[in-house]
Amino acid sequence: MAAPLPTPGVGPSPEQEPAGACASCALAPSSARLARLGLAPGRYDHVVALAGNPNTGKSTVFNALTGLRQHVGNWAGKTVARAEGGFSYGGTAYRIVDLPGTYSLLSTSTDEDVARDVLLFGRPDVVVVVVDATRLERNLPLVLQIRQITGRVVVALNLVDEARRHGITVDTRHLTRELGVPVVATAARRNEGLPELLAAIAQVATTDDPPKPLRLIHHDPALERAVADLAAQVEARFPGVPNSRWVALRLLEGDAGIEEAVRSGTLGELATPREAA
């Protein structure tokens, strides 16, 4: 299991030191209310995790928000561990974690485990899922998987400039309705859509009533029974765990990481109220 995210209100943890970054070289903020805090946000109020398929522009979004120069490159597996930075918006300080690109939270590779562990056990206040507007269909499975874990999600529909060139327009209002979470069109390398993205992040970070995690109904009665049975046992052992059905399904799949989290009791961390973290 990856180390949990630092607790809000505590200073920067010593392990995050991406090379070549400096807080003083931040660009002029695109929004009057955005202050890029680079590497050292000091105290912060909310944790934002940045997830998405490989090569969707996560690191570009990360740099646009923090003013850092986290290495941006067009190849898979570039961000192998997580990078962290900070920004302040509307008087609130945010710590932001750039996760490795993944197609899925269900496969077994180190990168994907890092991403999943942060999403499950780091309990970020907001998960920004960066998706490629030119390959939306391929990006949506990850959005749905993350929506099964949490409702504290903002979808950054990135690369809309490239999509426009390809004659693709995406109905973000419809997508927002279908996914039950804000979808914001962005072109992060041109700072397009960043004010809207920041507003959506702030709204999700501060809401007391986030959308419920998506609940998929399985149409195979035997599977549905097995999931319901196991979910009830998970809930009995870890009262208050927010996504017992998701955990049950992973256990039925023989997911070693989740088995370990149940065996060691790490899963119980999910059940503690966020305020107590």
Next chain:
Amino acid sequence: MTLDELPRGQRAVVTALDLRGGERRRLMDLGLLPGAAIRADMTSPLGDPTAYEVRGALVVLRRGQARTVHVEAGCSGES
């Protein structure tokens, strides 16, 4: 037919995956689900591996993997 038999440039629709466990999951994560449209795009000189276009992305499969993907040629599924 299976995907390895699909001639270059031809389109087909995925009907089933003859795989279990992690490998099946991986192909599904990459968009190879029943109903997905797929096209044989490029073949390496020896015919293995082959690049397939699926949901706007290229996915490269070895012949052994492609053989586990059942397809129906010549009809159009979800884009």
